[in-house]
Amino acid sequence: MxxxxxxxxxxxxxxxxxxxxxxxxxxxxxxxxxxxxxxxxEPNYLLTTAQLAYTGSFDFSYETWRGNLIYSSTMMQQLSTVIGYWAGDKYILNADYTAAYWFVAYPEQVKPVADLVELTRNKAQYKNLHQIGRIMRAMILQRITDLYGDVPYSAAGLGYYSGTYFPVYDKQQDIYTDIIKEYEEAAIALDPAADKPNGDAFYRGKTDQIEKWKKLAYSLMLRAGMRLSKVDPAKAQATVAKAIGKTMQSNDDNAYLVHDEAGGRPTVNRNFQVLQGQPEADYVKWSKKLIDFMKDNNDPRLGVIAQVNNGDRTPANQKGMPNGYDLSGVAGRDISSAPGYTTMAAYSKPSSLLNKLNAPTFVFTYGESELLLADAAARLTGIPGIGAAATYYNNGVKAAITYMAPYDAAAAISATAADTYLAAHPYVAGSGLEMINTQYFALTATMFDFYEGWSNWRRTNIPNLTPVVYPGNVTNGTVPRRFPYPLSEANTNPTNYKVAHDAVPGGDLLIGRVWWDKQ
The missing domain is CATH 1.10.287 (Helix Hairpins)
Structure with missing residues (x-):
């Protein structure tokens, strides 16, 4: 299909x-x-296409492999590898790889969703489809701007409609203002009595499909608002206030796309397709940072997400691989030099419960929403109607532990196990932000949403990451903060590219910063 x-x-x-x-x-x-x-x-086809593309389901994992896995996952020390071309693990710039998301996202995500919004405008039979298109467009472009900074936004994908073939790079501050507006306006306009889009791969078939999109829109607005907590706390506070009581209420509201292994090229889970190939199957592992956190805290997710090469998922036998090593044979750099090294097979990799071609791709979860509310309650003051940070934290952690059944029935973790974990790790206000955002780090890792893990870390600098030390790195030994613009933009859109390129705080480099990532 x-x-x-x-x-x-x-x-x-x-x-x-x-x-x-x-x-x-x-x-x-x-x-x-x-x-x-x-x-x-039929515009429903455009919605499905945009959703598939957003989950990385096209082009043999081109942008997923490079942007989500090679760079984001390893920079955040959620995955680790010794494969030479996985440049993110060593803070080395491969300009083609960091540009991959841009190259794919604009034609395969932005263009179809822009068509969707335009073709359904002012058509009563597509009232909800139009609003869902607005939400999807905002979500798609939010990820692009989070990765690169100032990007084509207002005119993106509209060349046919407006005749604008050399779009300006909108300022990220303006982009966020409009994204937040789009989420809110679309959520308000969604009508449970109107159309129920059959091209919706996230919530199709749900009796409360439109209500779930409302909650997703407000949850996305919450995330957008919290992205501004460092650069514009007042705007963050005002945005969060509008979302209180309207966000996801349980794991049943989670947005995810179920892949179909038998459905052909565009329908399998591309993250896991990559990790099943070679050399990734043998040389991409869970990081020491993540596994140590889960082992130290007796996290019940550990026995689900990780296994050593013989298939053993026993938590005590899991071992994370440190980042920043290779297979060069050079003392101090080769993985055999790592403290505690025995064999490559002894390091933990994503388990067979997760690593399936028909595994779902999670887009946004209740756990994320509650942890963001916990962060807001702990960080910002005077938000009308907001509850206690401890309550949101407990809800978020429990949801993050118990959400995994869509991967595999055997991956389901009981509410009792989550309650036991929380009883052993009660919320402590004095270290609340660290607890909240370390849990967010763990959740985005198990969701394989490493883009979001990187963005939230740049906002919070939590958890504390010890940068790798590797010869030839281009960041002076610091964790990268953004992707540089594609060099091809200097030829295809030179005037607008130059303005954006010259305006990046810290330079158009891996160490430059997007607007909301205030130093």
Whole structure:
């Protein structure tokens, strides 16, 4: 079915290209009435396409492999590897890899969702589909701006509609203002009595589909607001206040896309496709940072997410691999030089319960939402209606421990196990922010949303990461803060690129900073 979506999109692209002719009456004389065009195209296909692309389901993992795994996961010490071309583990710049997300996201995510929003505008039969398109567009572009900073936003994907083929790079501050507005307006406009989009791969088939999208929109708005907690606390506080009581209420509200191993190229889980290949299957492991945290705290997730090469998931036998080593054979750099090294097979890798081609991709969870509320309650003051940080923390940790059943029935962890963990690790106000955001670090790792793990770490600098020391790194031994702009933009959009390139605080480098990542 998903392959059909892609074919239909190709037909749509062809028809809109023909539509630009200046010949009078061209439409009537030359348009095949059986072909797809802006007047008869089914926009639900565009929603599914944008959702699949957002989860990294196209192009043989091109951007997922490079942006999410090679860079984000290892920079955050959630995964670790000794593979040479996994440059993120050593803070080395591979400009093609850091540009990969940009190259794929604009044509495969932004363009279809921009079409979706435009083709459903002011059409009563697509009232909810239009609002969901607005939410998806904001979510897609939020990730892009989080990775790069100032980016094409207001005109992104609208070249056909507006004639703008060299889009400006909007300031990230302006982008966030509009993203927050889009989440809120779309949430308010969603109508449970109106259409229920059948192209929705996140909540399709749910009787309360539209209500769940409302809660997702407010939860995303909460995350956007908290992204500003360092650079604009007042704006963060005002945004969080609008989301109180409207965010996700349980793991049943989690947004995720279920992949289909038998469905062909665009439908499998690309994170796990990469990790099942070689050399990744043997040389990509859970990091020492993550495994040590889970072992030290008797985290019940450890026996689900990790196994050593013989398939053993016994928590006591798990061992995380330190970041920053290789297979060079050079003393001090080679993994055999790492303290406690025995064999590569002794290091823990993602377990078979998670690492399946038909495993889901989690987009946003109740656990994230509650931990963000806990952070807001602990960090910001005077938010009307907000509850206690301890309550949100308990809810968030319990949800983060018990959400995993969609991976595999055997991955389900009981509420009793979560309660036992919380009883042993009660919230302590004096170290609240560290506790909250370390749990967020662990949750984004088990979700394989390493983009979000990196973004939240840049906002909070929690958990404390000891930077790797590796020859030839380009960050002076500091953890990278953003992706540089693609060099090709200097040729394809030179004027706008130069303005953005010259404006990056700290330079257009891995050590530069996006606007909200205030030093």
């Amino acid at each position: 998903k392959n059909k979506f892609i074919k239909l999109l190709g037909l749509f692209s062809a028809t809109v290209t023909l539509y630009t002719s200046c010949t009078k009456d061209f439409d009537e004389l030359n348009t095949d009435p059986t072909a797809y065009n802006p007047t008869n195209f």
